[in-house]
Amino acid sequence: xxxxxxxxxxxxxxxxxxxxGFSPYVIRTDWQIIRRIGVHPAIATVQDLEKIVLSATKQxxxxxxxxxxxxxYKHLNKMDLVNGNNPAADLPNVKSGRGVPxxxxxxxxxxxxxxxxxxxxDWFILxxxxxxxxxxxxxxxxxxLIEDNGGYSLRVIGKGKTDLVVPVxxxxxxxxxxxxxxxxxWKCDPNRFSKKAADEMRRILGPNxxxxxxxxxxxxxxxxxxxxxxxxxxxxxxxxxxxxxTQVYTQLSQGRxxxxxxxxx
Numbered sequence: 001x002x003x004x005x006x007x008x009x010x011x012x013x014x015x016x017x018x019x020x021g022f023s024p025y026v027i028r029t030d031w032q033i034i035r036r037i038g039v040h041p042a043i044a045t046v047q048d049l050e051k052i053v054l055s056a057t058k059q060x061x062x063x064x065x066x067x068x069x070x071x072x073y074k075h076l077n078k079m080d081l082v083n084g085n086n087p088a089a090d091l092p093n094v095k096s097g098r099g100v101p102x103x104x105x106x107x108x109x110x111x112x113x114x115x116x117x118x119x120x121x122d123w124f125i126l127x128x129x130x131x132x133x134x135x136x137x138x139x140x141x142x143x144x145l146i147e148d149n150g151g152y153s154l155r156v157i158g159k160g161k162t163d164l165v166v167p168v169x170x171x172x173x174x175x176x177x178x179x180x181x182x183x184x185x186w187k188c189d190p191n192r193f194s195k196k197a198a199d200e201m202r203r204i205l206g207p208n209x210x211x212x213x214x215x216x217x218x219x220x221x222x223x224x225x226x227x228x229x230x231x232x233x234x235x236x237x238x239x240x241x242x243x244x245x246t247q248v249y250t251q252l253s254q255g256r257x258x259x260x261x262x263x264x265x
Contacts (some may be wrong), residue, residue, distance in 0.1 A: 003040050004081050012079055025191040030072050033065070041073070042082040046090040053091065063094040101249060103217035104128075104210055112204055119186055120200040122175045123193075127215030129172050130154065131223075131238055134197060134212045135190040143182040145173060156239065164239050220249045 010031055017027045036052050037044050049069050056062045066088075073088040104112075112124045126137045136156055144155040146165065152173035153165045179185045188196070194212050201209040216238075223234045235246040 003042050003083075006034075006040070009034070009041070009076070009081050012081060013075060016075055016079065023189070023191050030068060033068055034072060041076060042085050044085065044087050046087040049087050049091055053094065059095065066091050066094050101217035101220070102210055102214055103221050104205075104214045105218075106222075108205055108209075109215070109218055112201065115204045116200055120197060122185075123197055123212075124201075124215060125172060125175055127197075127212055128218050130156075130166065130168055131216045131219035132156065133159065133216060134194040138186065138188050138190040138193040139184070140176070140186075141182065141184050142176060142179055145176045147173075158239055162239065166237055166239065217249070220246070224249055 013031070014027050017030075033052065034041055037048050038051075039048060052069070053062050053065045056065060069088040069091060073082070073086045076082045077084065077086055109124070109128050112128075113121060116124055123137055126132050126140070127134075132140075136158055139157060140154075145168075146153040146155065150167075152168050152170065154168045154172070154176075155163065155165050157163055176185065197212040198209070201212070220234060220238055223237055224230075227233050229250065231243050231246050231250070234249070235243045238246055240246050
């Protein structure tokens with residue numbers, strides 16, 4: 001059985017991804033996964049792929065590996081690069097699970113706001129005071145800010161291309177208006193946004209600093225505490241489709257369930 005050289009696989013896979021409009025980050029990530037298989041993908045077994053999946057410590061990462069491997073082999077087979085081999089089809093489904101959110105603390109948020117350089121300070125304000133995800137902040141435009149009689153609101157294109165409007169604090173409105181444009185506030189690729197923000201967070205808070213999404217978690221727990229546990233209001237602010245998603249934050253704002261099980265000896 002003749003094996004297509006890896007260099008040729010990379011070239012054809014990259015061309016396919018480019019044609020499909022995938023970001024360079026996707027091809028880099030998938031190519032790293034292919035190299036980690038340890039053998040040519042045309043002769044890899046399900047056991048070879050399981051080693052990659054099992055190398056992850058987080059359940060969500062394991063689930064992501066399974067998803068990416070299935071996608072990779074789908075493309076490789078469509079281009080006839082692996083002689084019909086598809087061990088990814090035999091990988092079991094991995095439940096990603098919903099871990100307990102890990103927000104930054106109030107002290108950490110204050111430190112970020114006081115010590116961050118621009119534009120990172122403004123990014124952190126939008127993450128911690130509006131609860132925006134990284135890709136949502138990266139795509140904000142000046143025209144998304146709406147002024148009405150009651151104050152300000154912000155149009156957010158969120159996950160799943162949802163298009164919702166949420167109220168925002170005056171300080172957030174000041175940040176957006178300071179750029180004096182109706183267009184994009186920043187020229188930053190959404191795929192690079194999280195890394196750049198995380199680098200600044202580590203510079204200020206140290207090497208163990210949490211990721212940008214922890215600002216969204218901080219916003220949720222802060223709103224729950226200040227609203228005396230108004231799940232419906234916080235659900236709307238977080239733009240969750242179900243209050244069950246919001247409810248996970250009650251464990252953090254109340255701190256009761258974890259402290260209770262810790263009493264077991």
